[in-house]
Amino acid sequence: MRQTTDGPAGRNGEPPVRILLVEDDETIRKSVGMALERYGYAVSAAPDGLSGLEAFRDADAEPDLLILDVMLPHLDGIGLCRRIRETSQAPVLMMSARGDSLDVVAGLEAGADDYVVKPVDTTVLLARIRTLLRRATFAAGLAAAPHAADAGADSPADGDVLVFRDLSVDTRGLEVRAGGRPVPLTPTELRVLLEFVAAPGIVLERQTLLRKVWDYGWDGDSRVVDLTVQRLRKKIGADHIETVRGFGYKFRR
Template sequence: MRRSFALALERYGYRVQAAADGLAGLESFRAEPFDVLVLDVMLPGLDGIGLCRRVRETSLVPVLMMSARGDGLDVVAGLEAGADDYVVKPVETYVLVARIRSLLRRATYPPAPAGATAPAPGPGPAAPDVLAFGDLAIDTAGMEVTLAGDPVALTPTELKLLLEFAAHPGVVLERHTLLRDVWDYGWDGDSRVVDLCVQRLRRKLGKDRIETVRGFGYKLRR
């Protein structure tokens, strides 16, 4: 499977570095920069979930997790470890490529329009490219987030999700809308990716920043 996916991705124009186990993958990751990591959950030596945790200690590189069909525990564990998305095996090459392309688009997400700028607290107006919500500031030009003046490290998916909330403050966004606009799903995807990414944002920004509206979705508090 590893060899067939590597060959298929190379035919799509990607340069692929494959590793047979988690420890070899970690060594390759530390040796050179990567644009996307595709991790199988069931890796010998160091499994994909453990590898994802080790990667997240030092890097925000997009991570796509591969899991056996129907193994929901692996999916949840992978997303909690910091993966941005997942696919289930067996997976068609075109689906894998679509998810990789989506991750790459998120990694180069464009700035939000100036019209989405929110006013800053205090006497002065917000900078044109800064969305401010209390002590949370989002620099949409520099793609940087600060909380009470301290930088917050977000993965590309976490950042795009936050920008989506910030463009609609106080508005409830349904899970399927977020799957479409953030994860680029053109079909009904697994809402767990939304729920767990929201959980990661809450851990980094404060648990009360994003409100759950039961039966509907989530909204960013004004």
């Protein structure tokens, strides 16, 4: 994931942010694509899941963000998201025609970072895209920051690596290991984990995580938190994150 800016895409001599849009409805595909291009994004589009997967694999460079409709012919958006997650941690935004709970849950379980409901409100869509890109840029920026090892040290500087039993989190190099093995995390999963390790033993409410990680106000959908935590548990070990019923989650020391 290359670093991007919060401003209009492609300004200041930087290449435009690349977005892959997979949507079978031609009217929606064209209208959303044109709206994004007006804001400077470079949009490539596909009309079904299989052609979307082919476009993703054949692209000269990995897209900076993907927008996938849930209901796609040949390969639905859920299956497409799973296939993408086999090789990529790029931000994924799902579009659901009904806002159906099953669609939302299935998309997030498959590895999506967020969702919007059709008909798509352009203002909401742009806000979600910018948030996902900022999150990815944050992760890329920290990972690219000068590290103690670059200065000749044999290990990260003191305080960079936080250890919780079998889990270690390098907060500068953004490397996560469980049982000594590297754990690949999406930018969203990583941001949630960083919030947890910064406050071990403290209960973090869902709305707090929505505000800090997803940039949502108080009307955000807490399901995105629950499903992201569920995915995170599967990757780092369920015993690290405790559910505090009626409140939120607590990271165990």
